[in-house]
Amino acid sequence: MVSSIPKDQKSILELREFYRQMVLIRKFEEAAAKAYSVGKIGGFLHLYIGQEAVGVGSIAALTPLDYIVSTYRDHGHAIARGLPINALMAELFGKGTGISKGNGGSMHFFDKNAHFMGGHGIVGGHISLAAGIAFASKYKKENSVTICFFGEGAANIGSFHEGLNLAAIWKLPVVFICENNHYAMGTPEYRALAVKDVSIRAVAYDIARDHIEGDEVRKVRDHVKVAVERARRGEGPTLIEVSTYRFRGHSMSDPAKYRTKEELESYKQKDPLHRARTELIQAGVPEKDLDQLDQEILTQVDDSYRFAEESPEPPLSQLYQHVYAEDK
Amino acid sequence: MAILTYREALNRAMVEEMEKDPSIYLMGEEVGHYQGAYKVSQGMLERFGEARVIDTPISENGFAGVGVGSAMVGLRPIIEFMTWNFSLVAIDQIINSAAKMNYMSGGQFPMPIVFRGAGGVGGRLGAQHSQAFESWYAHVPGLKVIAPATPKDAYGLLKSSIRDNNPTIFIESEVLYGVKGEVPEEEFSIPLGKAEVKRKGTDLTIVTWSRAFLFAEEAAKELEKEGISIEILDLRSLRPLDETAILESVKKTNKVLIIEEGWPVAGFGAQIAYLIQKNAFDYLDHPVERVTQRDVPMSYAANLERETLPNVERVIQSIREILK
Ligand SMILES: Cc1ncc(C[n+]2csc(CCOP(=O)(O)OP(=O)(O)O)c2C)c(N)n1
Numbered sequence: 001m002v003s004s005i006p007k008d009q010k011s012i013l014e015l016r017e018f019y020r021q022m023v024l025i026r027k028f029e030e031a032a033a034k035a036y037s038v039g040k041i042g043g044f045l046h047l048y049i050g051q052e053a054v055g056v057g058s059i060a061a062l063t064p065l066d067y068i069v070s071t072y073r074d075h076g077h078a079i080a081r082g083l084p085i086n087a088l089m090a091e092l093f094g095k096g097t098g099i100s101k102g103n104g105g106s107m108h109f110f111d112k113n114a115h116f117m118g119g120h121g122i123v124g125g126h127i128s129l130a131a132g133i134a135f136a137s138k139y140k141k142e143n144s145v146t147i148c149f150f151g152e153g154a155a156n157i158g159s160f161h162e163g164l165n166l167a168a169i170w171k172l173p174v175v176f177i178c179e180n181n182h183y184a185m186g187t188p189e190y191r192a193l194a195v196k197d198v199s200i201r202a203v204a205y206d207i208a209r210d211h212i213e214g215d216e217v218r219k220v221r222d223h224v225k226v227a228v229e230r231a232r233r234g235e236g237p238t239l240i241e242v243s244t245y246r247f248r249g250h251s252m253s254d255p256a257k258y259r260t261k262e263e264l265e266s267y268k269q270k271d272p273l274h275r276a277r278t279e280l281i282q283a284g285v286p287e288k289d290l291d292q293l294d295q296e297i298l299t300q301v302d303d304s305y306r307f308a309e310e311s312p313e314p315p316l317s318q319l320y321q322h323v324y325a326e327d328k
Numbered sequence: 329m330a331i332l333t334y335r336e337a338l339n340r341a342m343v344e345e346m347e348k349d350p351s352i353y354l355m356g357e358e359v360g361h362y363q364g365a366y367k368v369s370q371g372m373l374e375r376f377g378e379a380r381v382i383d384t385p386i387s388e389n390g391f392a393g394v395g396v397g398s399a400m401v402g403l404r405p406i407i408e409f410m411t412w413n414f415s416l417v418a419i420d421q422i423i424n425s426a427a428k429m430n431y432m433s434g435g436q437f438p439m440p441i442v443f444r445g446a447g448g449v450g451g452r453l454g455a456q457h458s459q460a461f462e463s464w465y466a467h468v469p470g471l472k473v474i475a476p477a478t479p480k481d482a483y484g485l486l487k488s489s490i491r492d493n494n495p496t497i498f499i500e501s502e503v504l505y506g507v508k509g510e511v512p513e514e515e516f517s518i519p520l521g522k523a524e525v526k527r528k529g530t531d532l533t534i535v536t537w538s539r540a541f542l543f544a545e546e547a548a549k550e551l552e553k554e555g556i557s558i559e560i561l562d563l564r565s566l567r568p569l570d571e572t573a574i575l576e577s578v579k580k581t582n583k584v585l586i587i588e589e590g591w592p593v594a595g596f597g598a599q600i601a602y603l604i605q606k607n608a609f610d611y612l613d614h615p616v617e618r619v620t621q622r623d624v625p626m627s628y629a630a631n632l633e634r635e636t637l638p639n640v641e642r643v644i645q646s647i648r649e650i651l652k
Contacts, residue, residue: 067401069397098434099434100432100433100434100436101434101435102434103431103432103433103434104432104433104434108432108433110432110433110434110436110437111436112433112436112437117397117400117401118400118429118432118433118437120425121424122420122424122425125389125393125420125421125424125425126393126425127393128389128390128391128392128393128394128396128397128421129393129394129396129397129400129421129425130397131390131393131394131397132393132394132395132396132397132398132399132400133397133398133400133401134397135394135397135398135403136397136398136400136401136402136403137401139353139379139398139403140402140403158387158389158390158417159389159390159393159420159421161390162385162387162389162390162391162393163390163393163394165385165387165390166384166385166387166390166391166394169385321435322430322431322433322434322435323430323431323469323470324430324470324472324493324494325430325435325438325439325440325493325494326438326493
C-alpha cells in the first residue's frame with residue numbers, strides 16, 4: 001500500500017513502481033508459458049524472464065513522446081511501456097482484440113499511440129528501423145528520442161553496423177541498448193563475438209558507449225537517462241551494453257541444455273525482482289504490502305488470461321484487410 | 329506537349345511532389361552531390377538541400393531500414409537503389425519490414441515509401457549487374473510493383489507511387505533513361521494497376537512491360553508490313569495487376585505472347601499465362617507463349633549476352649509460330 005510509505009521517499013515510490021512493472025512482466029509471462037504449454041498460444045514464445053530490469057529501467061528514462069523499437073522478445077518492453085496487458089495477452093492468443101488485431105502474435109506487438117514501434121522478428125533488422133525513426137524525429141525537428149533493444153547476437157549482423165554508422169554520421173537521437181544475455185539461442189557469446197564487450201564497438205563509430213550490469217533497475221534507468229539526454233541535446237547516439245541473463249531457454253521449445261545449472265543458479269542469485277524487493281523491504285516497505293501488490297498483479301494477469309480466452313478470433317473478413325493501407 | 333527523356337520525366341515527378349509535400353525526401357547513394365548515378369536526381373540537391381536529398385554510405389540494408397523506420401512515423405521516403413541488383417542486400421527490409429508492417433501491426437503502420445532505381449538487363453554488364461527482378465518483388469503481397477516503359481508513364485506512375493500509402497517497388501529501365509517521349513505539360517498522374525493498350529490490333533496480343541515494350545513495338549511494326557495486326561498491352565504495373573485488360577485483349581485476339589526481360593522459371597509471365605488459361609481458356613486459339621531471357625546468368629561475352637536477351641527477332645519468330 002502506497003499510503004504506508006513515507007511521502008518524502010520519492011525514490012522508494014519509484015522503485016516500488018519499477019517492482020510492480022517487473023512483477024507484472026514476470027507474472028504475465030508465466031501465465032503465457034502456461035497458456036503455451038496447453039496449446040492456447042502458438043508459434044514461438046520468447047520469454048523475457050530474468051531480464052525485466054533492463055526494459056523497465058530503460059523505458060523509465062523516456063517520455064511518452066519517445067519511441068521504442070523491440071525484438072521478438074518484446075513482452076517486457078511492451079509492458080514496461082504501459083501497453084494494456086489484456087490486449088497483449090489477446091495478441092498471444094491470436095484474438096481480434098489483440099494489440100495488433102491478432103495479426104502479429106508474440107513477436108509483433110505494435111502500439112502506435114504509445115510510440116511502441118514493434119517487435120521485429122529478423123535479428124538486427126530493426127536496428128536500422130530505429131535509426132530511421134530517429135532520422136524522422138530529426139527531420140521533423142521533434143524532440144523525441146528512439147531507443148532500440150537487441151541482443152548481443154544481433155550485434156553481429158550487418159544491419160547493426162549499418163544502423164550505427166548511419167546514426168553516427170547523422171547524429172541521430174537514438175540509444176542502442178544491447179541486452180547481453182550471453183546467449184544467442186544456443187550460441188554463447190564467446191563463440192560469436194570477436195570482442196566480447198559489445199559496447200566497445202561504439203568506438204568504431206565514434207559514438208558514446210556505456211556498459212552496465214542489468215540487475216539493478218534504477219541503475220539501468222540512470223545510465224539510459226544520460227544517453228537519452230545526450231541524444232536529446234543533439235549529440236548523437238549511444239551504444240549501451242547491459243549485461244543480463246534469461247532464466248528460461250531461448251524460446252519455449254528450448255530446454256537450454258547448453259548451459260550449466262550452476263551458471264543459471266548464480267544468475268538467479270541476481271534476480272532483479274528479488275533485488276528490488278529486498279531493497280524495498282530494507283527501506284521500510286512492509287513485506288505484506290508487497291505481497292498484496294503481487295496478489296493484485298496476479299489477479300490482473302488472470303483477468304487478462306480470461307479476457308484473451310473469451311475474446312473472439314479475428315473475423316475471417318480481416319484476412320485481406322491491411323495488406324495495403326487505405327488510400328491517403 | 330513537352331518532349332522529355334524518361335530520366336527527366338522521373339526527375340520532374342519527384343521535384344513536383346517534393347515541392348508540395350515537405351514530408352517527402354530522397355535518399356540513396358550518390359543522389360545528392362553527384363546528382364544521381366544515372367542523373368535522375370539532377371539538380372535536386374540545389375533545390376531541396378541536404379536535409380531532403382540525402383547521400384548515404386554504401387549500406388543498402390541500413391538505409392532501406394532507415395526509410396522504413398521513418399515512414400512508420402509519417403515521412404514519405406523515396407529510397408533510390410543505384411541499381412536493383414543491390415537491392416538484394418536490402419531485400420530483408422523490403423520484404424520483412426516494409427511489405428508487412430501494416431499487416432502485422434493490424435493496420436497501424438501504413439508504409440508510404442517508394443523504392444526506386446535502375447533495373448533491367450543488357451549493356452554487357454555481366455552477371456551481377458544485368459538482372460530483372462520484377463518477378464521477385466511481385467511475388468510479395470503488401471508491395472506494389474511498377475515498371476514503366478515510356479517517359480509519360482514514368483512521370484505519371486511515379487507521382488502515384490509517391491502519393492500511395494504503400495511500399496512501392498518502382499523499377500526503372502536503365503536502357504530507357506535516355507529515351508524521349510511526349511509528356512503533357514500540365515500536371516497529371518496515372519493510377520497504379522491500370523494497363524494500357526499501347527497499340528490496337530486483332531491477330532495477337534503481346535503482354536509486356538518496361539523495356540520489353542520496345543521489342544514488342546518494333547516487332548509489331550515489322551509484322552504490320554505483312555498485314556499482321558498486333559495488339560500491345562503494356563501492363564505498367566504488375567501489382568496491382570490489371571487482369572481485366574489482359575482478358576479483354578485475349579478475348580479479342582485469341583492469341584497471346586508475353587515478353588519479359590526476366591528469367592522464365594517462376595517468372596511473372598508464368599502467372600499471367602496461368603490467369604489467362606484459368607479465365608479465358610475457351611477463347612484461346614493457341615497455348616500462351618513467352619519470350620524471356622534465357623535461363624542462365626548473364627554472360628559478359630557479346631554473343632552470349634545477345635543470345636540470352638529477349639529481342640525483336642525472337643519476338644517475331646515466336647509470333648510467326650503462333651500464327652502458323
Ligand atoms: C536474421 C535472422 N537470423 C536468424 C534468426 C533466428 N534467431 C532468432 S533469435 C536468434 C538469436 C538471437 O540472439 P540475440 O540477438 O542475442 O537475442 P536474444 O534472443 O538473446 O534476446 C536467432 C538466431 C532470425 N530470427 N533472424
